[in-house]
Amino acid sequence: MKTRLVPALAALVLALAACSSGTGAAKDTGAGNADGSPEELRIGYQLIPNGDLIVKDQKWLEQALPDTKITWSKFDSGGDVNTAIIAGSVDIGLAGSSPVTRGLSAPLNIAYKVPWIFDVIGENEALVAKSAGSIADLKGKKIATPFSSTSHYSLLAALQDAGLKESDVKIIDLEPQDIQAAWTRGDIDAAYVWTPVLGELEKTGKTLISSKDLAAKGKVTADLAVVRTAFADKYPKALSVWLQQQDRAIKLVRSDKDAAAAAVGRQLNLDPAEAARQIGQLVLLDGKEQQSAAYLGTPAAPGDLAKNLHSAAEFLKSQQKIDAVPELSAFQQGLAVKELSDAFTG
Structure with missing residues (x-):
């Protein structure tokens, strides 16, 4: 859930920027399978008690994309996920709203989008x-x-x-x-x-x-999914499957709390009661709720998440954590609202 622009990373950013309009598109995952699915889907996850751990525990992606190798890599922070996206070694990852704000701002300008809100952070x-x-x-x-x-x-x-x-x-x-x-x-x-x-x-x-x-008090934070723009453009069906499995996890939390807690508990090495308590500290949204005006929104009307990220950028600039505040449109364009909509229509 963080972003460090250490000297080595800064050099990497400059090198990649020389050959791309945005960092994070330096490497692809192969030619893909005959059915249009990727040969490999590389996921950067964190030990946070949300639906992502349920998807991992239940192996739903492995079942839904049988011809795709699903590689799960654990990260300690969103900054590390940003670095991996820039290096082209992760396709979809979890990063907090603060590192995503920085990722969509200069000097990083990472070529990724936000297709999903894992959770709105609360007492956790x-x-x-x-x-x-x-x-x-x-x-x-x-x-x-x-x-x-x-x-x-x-x-x-x-x-x-x-x-x-x-x-x-x-x-x-x-x-x-x-x-x-x-x-x-x-x-x-x-x-x-x-x-x-x-x-x-x-x-x-x-x-x-x-x-x-x-x-x-107006300082909203969230754990967000980020997907490399190149991956989203090349494998839209795979991204739709990923989104549908995330939605499935939220529905499991609501329909069978014991099963959801057991899955999260296995991933966090916690007893189910403690896992259930930690899940309850988060605000989890299903696919329909994600498309509301309060969150990601729709292709016709990007939601308030863009405004929240823009507000976070203004705060980070006031704290001298970023060089400049991008326009609101930059954050609106950073929301994968079309991809989200496509996953739950038709």
Whole structure:
């Protein structure tokens, strides 16, 4: 759920930009099968208790695309997914709205689109402290979060809302598992992170604010699917199948919560009760809901997700995290609304 533009990545971006209008289209997955399906579909997933883990656990894609090799690769953050998309090694991946905002902005300008919202983030991401009674009490303290993630974005928003500047605290860049280790050692005073690590921190810490609280203040975050534009253009039927399996997972959550929790629990190594609790912290949307004006929208009317990403870009620019704010149209064009519509019509 984050984006790092380290020197090596910056060099890669410049190299790819020289031969493409947008990064992320440098490599394809082969000539494809006779039926038009890809020889391989490479998926970048994260350990987040949403429908993607159900699709993986139930092997629905393997069943629906029998002639396609389905390769699942685990990533710790959306920034790493961005890097993999740029390198052309992932076709569809999960990244938070903050790294996607950065991906659709300069200098990255990644050639990908958003065809699906995995979840709207709620209580599954939060700021937890060891002893502070309020966010203001964190002044001068060490706070860990994965840089440029949705958690990082939310942490900056929470500090601003509490009247603190970024310089008033010491923010440390750590991946979730490293955050848990640093918390145990006593190296940090607080952390903004997501489940399942969040659940471990909450056992000994106090939640000061969640992403659900921040959403009520206008700082909405989400876990989004991104698909390489080249892949979506070449294999529209495969993308439709992928979208239909994601929709199937949401319907399973609603029709058989026990089965859904068991599937997510297996993927996260959690007991079903805890998996069910974590699933319940997210807002999950089926295919019809995704096409509403509040979310992705339709080809005729792109939804509010584009506005949310544009608003996030304005905030990131104010925090000097991106160089410039793209026009709203850039985010509207970054929504794969036609592909989403095609998957659920006809």
